[in-house]
Amino acid sequence: MSHAWIQNLLFLILLLGIAVPLGPFIARVMEGERTFLHPVLGPVERGLYRLMGITGQEDMGWKTYAWAVAFFNLLGFAAVFALQKAQGALPLNPEAMGKLPTDLSFNTAVSFMTNTNWQNYGGESTLSYLTQMLGLTVQNFLSAATAMAVLVALIRGLVRRTSNGIGNAWADLIRGTLYVLLPLSAVIALLLVSQGAIQNLSAYVHTASGQALAMGPAASQVAIKMLGTNGGGFFNANSAHPFENPTAFSNLIHMLAIFIIPAALCLTFGKMVKDRRQGWAVLAAMTVIFVMALSVTTWAEAKGNPGLKAVSVDQAATLQQGGGNMEGKEVRFGSGATSLFATVTTAASCGAVNGWHDSFTPLGGLVPLWLMELGEVVFGGVGSGLYGMLLFALVGVFIGGLMVGRTPEYLGKKIEAFEMKMASIAILLPSAAILIGTAAAVLSTAATASVSNPGPHGFTQILYAFSSCAQNNGSAFGGLSGNIPFYNYGLALAMLVGRFGVIFPVLAVAGSLARKKHTPEGLGTLPTHTPLFVAVLVGVVLLVGALTYLPALALGPIAEQLALR
């Protein structure tokens, strides 16, 4: 199992190797500068602007920007909802999948619009190929582009001086999709097919012995599901399914695809604010928390299930077997690559899984749960991770400012009451959705009947569901039968609060910061590129997360761990 630690290290090195060139590339794309892709995609971009009747240069105030993003998302919701209702009468449906119930369609539409991708639907058992392509795949792209646009708007707020505008939402959405998400997805999709991921439009295959094999255009959907930190699987089993994730190498591609854009965006940020150290500081803070979390999961899962100690089972790692806690894991990945995947997918708001978190050891499952509850800011979702982290940075400089008795500043912008109010709202709303939602579910007999595991673990299943949805992750303690109206609507509400309850305050902060003058650095300014600030940032994130969730975690995974020993 020692090679699991080397695997973890290799992952971090490759991640950095990709993020370093990708970050500045994204900055150039979002600023409208020419890149090597412009000869091919430039005409498409300009053609789109012409059709839309805009130039792409119109500067929007934050309210117009917010409206554009909301309207664009509403259209995405409507399309996914309509496709699920109409798929029975539409083409590319060789298995004759019928229309889905209203509550489930609503949940899935909200889920994909908000970049959550909670799976109450069954991939291969309920959705047509057209719904997968034109509904889910499209939203995988557009929800990621949405958050990337919002992030860039926030960075412009920090950069611009006495400006009313924070950029053009349409240009941001189109550029992110065309130049960043689309080419990377194409490369990743073909890499996955080269390993054995399927990509076809055939009907399901039935073998001579009667085994049914689901088919479909999986690789194209899976590539953007990872890259856009969406996470909704083509198949029920998500990235554990051999047709989505056939080898340990495809598994590495899956994990890198989740993290490369969130990591690169830190460096995009550094480039756009013309101080690369700022980007590295944020990336360092994320990496510190990630490595701590990863170590706990890797260790806990490698040790195996303490509940099987009395049984004649060999869980030790040897040359002949990976060992560890193998319930709900695949042999080709083993406990090491599954632990890494689980940590990556929940640190980022991806939510794809290559093993079932529900069957993780209590401590191994606590880490993914807590990473989501920290606010999906440890790398986090495409765009959403960094705008969330920048809000924590504002809180950090605010606390630092209180300590030295000066007006807090971040990158030359005074942080005042309005920014702090918005940051507090954005941090508190998802937390409230998680805790109130869990409390409501625990009080409802219909909701508790969905629990599949007894004892404290059953409570964790509910807490995990609301944490995952309100933080737009989408992974699950999958034993919970979420496909009932209570969860379909309740969790959808949590997703909406967790998405737009953050996006709107972030854009408000962007608008407010853009209007401000630049304040030159003084003696009382807390530098935000130093190890000290990295420590402050890590401290703020961990403290807020610990104070908010420790009581709930004590009732769930911590109680389970103590009972299992």
Place this chain on the structure above:
Amino acid sequence: MNLQLRPALVSFIALSAITGLAYPFVITGFSKVLFPRKAAGSLILADGKVIGSELIGQSFTSPKDFWGRPSATVDANGKPLPYNGANSGGSNQAPSNPDLKKAVEERIAALRAADPGATGPVPVDLVTTSASGLDPHISPAAAAYQVHRVAKARGLDEAKVRDLVATHTEGPQFGLLGDAHVNVLKLNRDLDRIK
């Protein structure tokens, strides 16, 4: 206020067409040309019939075959149907769930009933359900555990069976990704060829 009606509708429809139709169709086309067998599911054919996919495990229950991992997949009505390739999924049993411990004990009992000589601890992957319910692999240890039973049931030399397992054993990819594994379907098919 400018409602942005036209840019919203046009951009949404155009980007939907690009990412939801053009992109998957182009990838499908490229895959068909570059990796035709893999894009179609790595199917194993014999006499023109599909026997299975080398990536998707199958249910083996005869003492003459190597058994794969337990599978928690169900049919359309929720009844257990191991290795149902049209409805993947796992047990989602918690480590603290008494049903998990019971299930593991039953699987151990079944393995020992089929091979009373094997009394040592059972490799964990052989008695726990996989994530997809379609795991095509077992660990080399899980294969070794079954060599005696399979060899006896087939009247073969144990060393011969052990050699075959060794040729089917793949280490971690590139030496460090994932864990060592043996493809059960391919192993059993090669076993059938030994006369």
